[in-house]
Amino acid sequence: MAIFTNPFIEVVNSFNGLPNKPINSHLSTEMQKRKQQRTVAMYLTMRHILDEVQQLLQPDEKIINLLPMTNEENSQMATGGIMGMYAPQTEETKQYIHDQTSLRGNRLMVFTNQRIIFFIVIEFLDNPKQYFSYNYDQLQAVKLAERKISVPGNEHFWQREYFTYYSLDFETDDKHVFTEFLTNENGLLFKRNLLTIPAMAHVQITDRVVRPNKFDYIFSNTDLASKILFVGLPVFIGIMFLMSLLGALFNW
Amino acid sequence: MTDEELVAALAQHQEAALSALIDQYGDFIRQVVWHYLQGEYLRGYTLDIENRSYYQIWQKIDLYDADKGTFKSWLGTVVKNQTLDYIKGLAGIKQDVAMPTTLNTAAEEEPTEPDWATLFRPLNDQERAIFQLYFVDGQFPAEIAKQLHIKPATVYKNLSRGRLKIQKEALKHGNLYQSLY
Structure with missing residues (x-):
């Protein structure tokens, strides 16, 4: 579930046709209004973005669904901290930053019947040519490995609470590498797409990183x-320490 | 902000006008939506309908004519039409809000699960059991492997091989994937 301050997942899920009942009863009226303002502003932005995405599609191409990713729910490796900085180019993007207090955090994966289109929302808003396109026929294998993490429970710290997430990694034939952590909801959507999009049927599902060549396996592999x-x-470090200890003891 | 000022600001697409609109008429808009959305399930789409209504107001504010009625009653009509169209279903929504025709949209009734039995028909018993546990029950390959007393690598192999079988069957008969869209 998205955190209170970022309505991105909520808005994108509504485009996917998922029910999204307002559950803000714990918030004050003022806070509810502020949240709604952000949500509506995000919705207007996303409508504009989806209109732009429509322009990218081929005549026989159609959007199947959308997979939202945020800094709060997914990884921040390439979109947080220094990597998350961004200088807006247009007035619309400046307004987006003002409304959403967000820079490169919100990302969107658009699944069509032919390919995956991926972009960082703010970059795409500035320049609709700033996106990555991964054709399914250039995808041979996808690492979609489930992971579990536990944190101390709310009631008693020794009773652990478990969360599941997915590690996603693939490289296309034209050497684009994509690595990301997916939430449980993201993972379930990705799994369903692997099953239900006919053009993805040939894509192998694995639990380890697959690269077409050894160079990429060594230098573009976060697992390794x-x-x-x-x-x-x-x-x-242990071996070096042991060697120096032995050297000191036996005067090597 | 008076209604005249609000309408003028909305026509200029000022972000502050959007905030003022939500401030002044947010509760009214929700009341209109909920008046037409009966039942717990349909009210699950409240946010989406409200967002679409705000989008319509934002886009079509130029159509508001002060001589024909108050701003509040115009808002009420826009929101009412959005809600009724949403309830009527996909066709009404596409026509009224120019929704991209390729996007999925909420239907009137609760979405049903795809017809898994038909889709999994080309698979053998082991593959069907793995597909059921992985795609329908959402289990992990390690858990599936333990349950079926096989290696996790076999689970992955079956997942890839089975999906190819489904695709081949779909190419032959062309009706397997139809149950999903």
Whole structure:
């Protein structure tokens, strides 16, 4: 569920035809109005964006559904902190920043019957040519691995609460690498698309990173990078420490 | 802000006018929507209908004629029409709000699950069990592997192979995917 301040997921889900009952009874009237203002502003922006997306489609291409991603719910690796900074080019984008207090956080994946169109909302708003297009026929395998994480429970800290999320990773034949963490809802939608979009039927589902060549497997692989960082590095430091200890003991 | 000022500001597409509109008429708009949305399920679409109504007001404010009635009654009519069109279903919505025809939109009734049995017909027993657990019940491959006493890699292999079988069957008969859209 989206956090209170960002209506992006709520608005995109309404485009997907999902019910979205207002559940703001815990908020004051003033807060409810502020939230509604943000939601309506986001809706107007998204209508404009979807009109632009329509222009990108081929005559026989149709949108199946939309997959929203935010900094609050998904990863912030490339859209938070320094990487999340953005200088608006147009008045509309400046207004978007003012209304939503958001920079590069909101991203959208548009599933059509032929491809995935991915863009960062603010960039696309500034320039409708700022998007990535992943044709299904250029996708051979997709890593869609489910993960679980636990946090201390609200009642007692020793009773853990479990959350599920998905790790998504793929590389297209024209060497575009896409890595992202999906929420449980995102993951279920992606899974359903893999099953129900006929052009995705040939795409293999795996639980590990697949790259067409070894160079990309080594240098464009966050899984491998984290393994090196969290396993390889401590082992290397350990060996070095042991060597120096032995050297000191035996005067090597 | 008076009604005249509000209408003038909306016509100039000032963001402050949108805030003022929600401030002054937000409750009224929700009352109109809920007057026509009977039942818990339909009220689940309140936000979407309200957003569409605000979009219509934003886009079509030039059509408001002060000589023909008050701004409030014009708003009431716009929101009422949006709500009734929404309830009537996809065709009404597309016509009235120029919704992109390729987008899915809420229907009047609660969406039903796709016809999984038809879709999974080309699969063998093991594949069907895996597909049911993975796509319908939302289980993890590791859990499925444990339950069916097979390796997780076999689950992934079956998922890929089974989807190809479904696609081949769909190409032959062309009616498998129809149950999903």
